[in-house]
Amino acid sequence: MENKKNHSGPLMIALQHDDLFDLNSVSTNTELPKGRAFTFIKAVQTVNERLVEQNKNECLLFEVILIAMECTEDVKMKIVESVKYYGLEIGKFYFCKKEELKNTLQSNKVKLFLSTDRDDVQEALRSGISAALLYDQADHHVLNPLKVILSGDVLGFSEDSLESYLDFELSENQIETVKAAKICVKEFAVLIGQMRRRFGPDNSPICTCVLTVWGSRNVCASALKTLREWGLDVDEAFCLAGAPSNPILSVVNPHILWDGGFHNMRDLAALS
Amino acid sequence: MMNMNTALPEEMHTFWKETCNQTSPSKKPKPPKPQNAITIAVSSRALFNMDLEQDIYEQQGMEDYLNYQIQHEIEPFAPGPAFPFIKAVEAVNARLRELYPDSEELFDVVLMTSNHAHVGLRLINSINHHQLFLERFCMTGGNSPIGYLKAYHTNLYLSADSLKVREAIEAGIAAATVFSPGKITEVPETQLRVAFDGDAVLFSDESERIFKAHGLDKFFEHEKAHENKPLDHGPLKGFLEALGKLQQKFYAKGQRLDCPIRTYLVTARSAASSGTRALKTLRSWGLETDEALFLAGAPKGPMLEKIRPHIFFDDQMFHVEGATELGTVAAHVPYGIAQKIPPKKDGKKDTSARQLE
Numbered sequence: 001m002e003n004k005k006n007h008s009g010p011l012m013i014a015l016q017h018d019d020l021f022d023l024n025s026v027s028t029n030t031e032l033p034k035g036r037a038f039t040f041i042k043a044v045q046t047v048n049e050r051l052v053e054q055n056k057n058e059c060l061l062f063e064v065i066l067i068a069m070e071c072t073e074d075v076k077m078k079i080v081e082s083v084k085y086y087g088l089e090i091g092k093f094y095f096c097k098k099e100e101l102k103n104t105l106q107s108n109k110v111k112l113f114l115s116t117d118r119d120d121v122q123e124a125l126r127s128g129i130s131a132a133l134l135y136d137q138a139d140h141h142v143l144n145p146l147k148v149i150l151s152g153d154v155l156g157f158s159e160d161s162l163e164s165y166l167d168f169e170l171s172e173n174q175i176e177t178v179k180a181a182k183i184c185v186k187e188f189a190v191l192i193g194q195m196r197r198r199f200g201p202d203n204s205p206i207c208t209c210v211l212t213v214w215g216s217r218n219v220c221a222s223a224l225k226t227l228r229e230w231g232l233d234v235d236e237a238f239c240l241a242g243a244p245s246n247p248i249l250s251v252v253n254p255h256i257l258w259d260g261g262f263h264n265m266r267d268l269a270a271l272s
Numbered sequence: 273m274m275n276m277n278t279a280l281p282e283e284m285h286t287f288w289k290e291t292c293n294q295t296s297p298s299k300k301p302k303p304p305k306p307q308n309a310i311t312i313a314v315s316s317r318a319l320f321n322m323d324l325e326q327d328i329y330e331q332q333g334m335e336d337y338l339n340y341q342i343q344h345e346i347e348p349f350a351p352g353p354a355f356p357f358i359k360a361v362e363a364v365n366a367r368l369r370e371l372y373p374d375s376e377e378l379f380d381v382v383l384m385t386s387n388h389a390h391v392g393l394r395l396i397n398s399i400n401h402h403q404l405f406l407e408r409f410c411m412t413g414g415n416s417p418i419g420y421l422k423a424y425h426t427n428l429y430l431s432a433d434s435l436k437v438r439e440a441i442e443a444g445i446a447a448a449t450v451f452s453p454g455k456i457t458e459v460p461e462t463q464l465r466v467a468f469d470g471d472a473v474l475f476s477d478e479s480e481r482i483f484k485a486h487g488l489d490k491f492f493e494h495e496k497a498h499e500n501k502p503l504d505h506g507p508l509k510g511f512l513e514a515l516g517k518l519q520q521k522f523y524a525k526g527q528r529l530d531c532p533i534r535t536y537l538v539t540a541r542s543a544a545s546s547g548t549r550a551l552k553t554l555r556s557w558g559l560e561t562d563e564a565l566f567l568a569g570a571p572k573g574p575m576l577e578k579i580r581p582h583i584f585f586d587d588q589m590f591h592v593e594g595a596t597e598l599g600t601v602a603a604h605v606p607y608g609i610a611q612k613i614p615p616k617k618d619g620k621k622d623t624s625a626r627q628l629e
Contacts, residue, residue: 201334201388202414209413210389217407221396224389236415237389241303241407243424248410251419 010063010091011191012110015041017068017079019116019134020088031085032078036116039137040255043146043205045089050205051198060195063091065108069098102127111188114256125261130184132258138250145207148192149252151259152212152239154181156223181260186230188258193232201235209236209252213245213263301369303407304376306425310514313384313421314358316391317432317629318450320349320398326629341391348401349394353452353601354430355402357582360464362405364532368518371525377518382424383409384417385629386436418443428511430583430603433629438606446511448585448603451592457580457599463532465581466515468561469572469605470539470550472587474512476504477608479546480587484609495546502556503549507607508585509557516559536579537561540591542568573598587611 017023020041021032044062051058068079076095083090094104101124105113113131115121124131137144157178170178196206210227212220220239227234238248249257303309316322329337361379368378381404383395389411399406410420418439421429429440429447440447459465471480483491515533522531537554541547543566554560565575573594576584584595584602588610595602 201338201390207413217396217399217409221393224392234389235413237392237409237411239407239409243303243306243408247423248420251423 009059010061011188011195012063012065012091012108013044014065014067014105014108014110014113015134016115016120017066017071017075019114020066021079021082023075030078031082034086034140036136037114037134039140039143040114040134040146041088042143043255046143047146047195047205048089051195054198058198060191060198064089065092065094065110066090067094067096067101067104067113069096069101071095102129105129111191112256112258122261125181128184130188132256135249135254135257137253137255144253145205146256147207147209147252147254148256149209149211149254149258150185150189150223150227150234151262152210152220152223152237153215153262154178154185154223154260155210155226156212156215156219156221157182158219158222161218161222177261181262182226185258185260189227189232190230193227193230196232196235204235207236208232208234209238209254210234211245211248211252211257211259212237212239214242215239216241301405304378304380306380306423308376309378309380309425310427310511310518311380311382311424312358312361313382313417313424313426313429314354315417315431315433315436315629316349316383316385316387316395318352318354318430319358319383320352320355320395321452322349322352322629338388338390341394345394346397347394348398351402352432353450354583356459357430357464357601358404358406360459360461360582363462364464364518365405367532368521371527372521375521377521379518380408381406382426383411384420384424384426384429384431385410386412386414386417387629388413418445421445427514428508431629434604434606436629437604441507441605441607446507448508448605450583450601450603451596453596453599453601455599457577459580459582463530463534465534465536465579467536467538467576467579467581467584467600468508468512469584469586469588469591470537470541471503471506472608472610473506473508473585473605474537475506475509475550475553477506477587477610478504479549481609492545495541495549499549500552501549502553505557507605509559512559512561513557531562534563535561536581537564538567538572538575538579538584539565540567540569540572542566544568573600576600576602 015037018035019037020035022035025033027033044064048061051061068076080093096104111130113124113129114134116134116136118133121131121133192208196208210220210223212223217239220237224234224237240248317326325337325341328340358381361381365378383406392411416439417436421440426445429445430450431437432450434449437447437449468474471477479491479495482494512535515535519531519533539550541550547566551564567575571594572591576595577598577600581600584600585605586592586602587605587607589604592602592604
């Protein structure tokens with residue numbers, strides 16, 4: 001079974017430089033100002049620290065790849081300098097063109113590509129890259145445990161219970177997208193599950209959640225069951241049954257929000 | 273944690289099939305938007321009986337507790353103290369949907385639990401078993417429910433954990449700690465009956481302060497002198513108001529006599545004197561209760577036993593206990609001068625007795 005295999009090697013995730021640093025504000029310093037992904041990086045580093053604390057020889061750690069597309073030489077320098085300045089643990093830098101993104105991610109076995117831009121995430125998903133939204137944490141001064149939300153609507157999807165998404169039906173196309181998304185995120189979920197198991201129920205530096213926006217409670221149950229089969233026992237679960245998700249999301253306050261593009265599906269836009 | 277390598281026994285296969293492939297009939301009603309509905313948030317220990325599991329948690333700790341819950345996943349919980357209340361609320365919803373099929377002015381029940389999602393499957397299984405109309409839940413994995421209560425525009429929060437209830441009251445949310453009755457009383461299935469104490473529940477505790485500071489005679493004097501001055505509102509005034517709005521919807525369709533919602537004021541005030549101010553206050557707010565019972569200090573238990581409400585709210589544990597002894601589900605509203613523990617002024621959370629529910 002998946003969780004018995006000892007996955008040696010790090011869990012690769014990729015970030016974009018304009019999420020890690022703020023390129024828009026004017027600054028006279030040599031280092032770039034902190035961007036929206038800063039608390040995320042700090043949370044990831046804390047997870048790594050705690051993992052190593054428990055086991056010096058731990059191989060299953062996060063490794064962050066920083067992607068910078070279409071950058072000037074000047075900015076490239078600043079990026080490297082800034083990473084050094086803040087003491088960030090960046091495994092690799094990739095300065096590449098947009099068309100090279102998919103290959104770059106694949107060759108590095110990146111399990112999840114993260115962006116604060118919903119369109120970026122959508123585009124990545126459409127081209128077959130496993131991607132998720134980097135949620136803008138409200139307070140950048142508080143360092144919370146790394147919080148990952150996985151969509152119960154996608155994970156709990158089953159062909160036998162199509163009418164369990166309130167009162168709408170998914171098109172053939174959408175069903176295929178959902179099924180593909182579920183397969184795509186499995187590797188990431190399995191690894192996160194292994195990481196999570198290194199810690200007890202309390203005081204964990206990593207926290208996992210299932211969020212079901214439109215699915216019924218049984219869709220949510222199905223998602224929980226699927227994740228458990230993959231070796232991931234989530235900490236928190238939310239079922240909204242069509243209630244607006246933003247008020248709940250701002251309380252859950254995740255770092256990573258993965259929904260496989262479910263919420264962007266055109267027919268569902270009207271419901272949000 | 274459960275060993276994932278062992279093959280699932282036959283019963284579990286059946287359970288999973290039933291739970292996950294349960295096709296909801298296409299006629300299943302859509303839950304209303306939170307801002308339109310009267311949202312009642314209920315904790316898992318208020319809704320279900322989890323006494324055994326709570327003992328395991330307190331005596332053996334979190335790991336054993338979670339393991340026990342997972343091992344007994346296919347066993348639904350028995351009903352808890354708030355269960356009959358929730359069932360009656362659903363019955364009201366059914367009647368409202370018949371009369372107003374397009375309206376979102378309905379009750380909405382949300383399960384608000386600080387349990388870990390590990391317990392989630394057992395809870396969902398229990399909801400399915402009892403055929404509750406509960407599609408919304410928050411399992412916060414140990415975090416405070418307050419932010420979520422606000423996000424859901426919660427009109428009433430019922431919990432078995434007094435600390436969480438106090439937090440909610442202090443955050444301005446109507447809340448009460450539910451206690452199990454000492455004996456089983458049959459309550460009506462087709463009429464929701466809610467009973468309220470007056471002072472420090474519907475009204476502020478201003479008069480109780482006078483009674484506590486200056487005694488009964490001064491209290492009577494004061495109330496008589498201020499008869500026409502409405503009392504300030506208490507934490508559950510809003511909930512009574514919400515019930516009143518729904519009652520109006522039934523009256524509008526000619527259902528005043530057999531209205532599926534009935535409210536009661538059960539107060540220690542006496543009809544002859546201090547009671548007048550209470551009634552005038554309600555009237556000034558445009559509110560009323562279907563019955564007003566002035567006990568002039570007599571115990572509330574026997575009266576409540578006759579009324580058979582689904583729930584009774586009071587700010588004094590003395591009355592809450594008196595009610596539960598005689599079979600009424602009573603809920604403590606930790607508000608006002610009657611509380612033994614004063615509200616925290618420094619905003620520090622009391623984490624000494626953490627409860628998972």
